[in-house]
Amino acid sequence: MSVEELQKKISLLNEKVAFLEKQCRSVKREKIDEMSSEVVDSNPYSRLMALKRMGIVNNYENIRNFAVAVVGVGGVGSVTAEMLTRCGIGKLLLFDYDKVELANMNRLFYQPHQAGMSKVEAAEWTLKEINPDVEFEVFNYNITTMDNFQHFIDKIKTGGREAGTPVDLVLSCVDNFEARMAINTACNEIGQVWMESGVSENAVSGHIQVIKPGETPCFACAPPLVVATKTDEKTLKREGVCAASLPTTMAVVAGLLVQNTLKYLLEFGSVTPYLGYNALEDFFPTMQMKPNPQCDDNHCKRQQEEFQKREALKPKETILEVEISPVEHEDNEWEIELVSETTDEELKAAEGNVPVLSEGIKLEYTVPGSTSTTNEETVGNTELSIDELMSQLKTI
Template sequence: MENVEALKAKISELENKVKLLTTKNAREKIETMSSEVVDSNPYSRLMALKRMGIVNNYENIRNFSVAIVGVGGVGSVTAEMLTRCGIGRLILFDYDKVELANMNRLFFQPHQSGLSKVEAAAETLKNINPDVDILTYNYNITSIENFDNFSNILRTGSLTNGPVDLVLSCVDNFEARFTINAVCNEFNLTWFESGVSENAVSGHVQFIVPGETACFACAPPLVVASNIDEKTLKRDGVCAASLPTTMGVIAGFLVQNALKYLLKFGNVSNYLGYSALTDFFPNMNLKPNPHCDDSNCQLRQREFAAKPKVQVVENKQESDTPVHEDNEWGISLVDESVENDKGAQNVASGVSLAYAVPDKDIGDVEVSKSDDTSLEELMAQMKAI
């Protein structure tokens, strides 16, 4: 059985190589994304981000390649979002088949039941956006015979035959996460780890830059740290819950941060969590562990520490010009911290404060120092404040 699976994997790899050769010229002929605002332009709404100053060069997304490991509830939606965004190449890894039990999630459809997830995903994604190069690998990345293939694809799978630009982990087990972590640490690949809890009401995304941020082995989960085999935790007849809402939220966070990283806009979250029960979004920075068990992580940390640090000098210039531009709606900004001539704060026309602002601060009130001042006069002065 293993020989058959290995043969299928080899055939899939050869088919992808053939596809690379046959589509090379076609890729060179793909026109640059047009910003023309017409109904027939599938990229006009995306290119509007450039016109509005959010992204400088949105068309660069056609040059990027992203590997998605795990095409389940989070990974399939992640792949769809990136496809609709016009990513240059998607590389999909998974070895499961589509089941009717997956229909409570997004993306997959009942008629795809029985197909491999990567095969079903590629079929759907090509119909959504045929401009995207999609490569599929239907095997388990944690097996010994597939580890080298997985590593080689991440190192050579870009559109220029170099390393992929980003790896997105959407797997549901620690073994696969540590496999991705090991490869990315060894070959210095940037990646995102993501996950949804078994009760389906919380999740997270974690940005991992080898040596600069904490890797997955820097602070391992309790199950791993306790040397517990996670396979022994599964019970017959009991499965994890899943909500398309939670998985959609996590996939959205994942793709949003992937786009910010690739296109260099906004701030990429180091670690972003989500609790659906309270709508709580914890955000934190995770520093690498100098005593990490992964030797390649320690190596990347030393390399990062040896790099010269670039100091960013913020140049602030005072200006008398208004802090807002003239506009056709007559909207203006008012600095409420600046007091007017009468001592009252500036407020919008027709709006009054719920309290009176004294003409002078308490410290500025002049109190007579005469010894003849009576207690009644002092009380009267206090009441006048």
């Protein structure tokens, strides 16, 4: 028996085992329609709803109304999907065309017995076990092909919590620029807000970026060098060398991505336009850029024009000019009046007279028009240099 035939048999056995596990669930929690804030051990949402009591979120139960598409359910995407599931998101749409491999076991989420299964199928079965209240749609295909790309756009436009409505957010968790550009093109075309994420090949840095078509730079506005030069990514990989992968780095990036997703959907806190992560130095750089008017994506330029038109229609902030009248002191029944405590001598001194100096102290300059009690030259006619003047000051 060849290695390929053996792998196929193992894959079929894994699928059968997973199917039997799904059928043999003896206890299954019933779905609930509303999130309860009751503080009991049997309530899976009590800790989440406590965010309302803490004053962090005013409407956490609205999380059930949102639909999020996760493109790529690998190291970052699978953990992202799990976090959103545990948070009680209403609906998840999962896109990927890869299969689970034993080489993926250094990451979180997937388990050895799932090797050979499609990632979206394995993810769906696991996530349903975690929270059966979440609605799932999974798509096992490559979004960069022509036919699949159009289907991908249609699902983004109509795959919302309510049938026929768009999703609320798209999360890019892919590991190649071709897929990122496909997501960018689709979201620019339909004006869909999305968040991009990535981890470097050395596994010690990553980033997340919020992209609002027309308002912020799209992925093509400031493309990476590999995209700008139209270089084939396959030519950059060395034979026999694979990208490094740390579950810690991927979990950090996934956590930052989901955190900003919750802030965006539930409108609390502030969403960072771009947030980087350097694991070697625990450095989190941020930046904010403007969209490129000369972007190569025509849909991006169209979205920029539409955004500027919407901004122009917004009412301008008017600045009220308040006339400040001079303060008038009215007479009062207690006959209180303000009296200056400054003496005539103090006023005279303030007008330029030179005070009497102690013995050994001399003036380096005098106020023009005042009468000096010494015979020293004034600063107006001295020929000393700045350095000489500074040295004299130090001796005083």
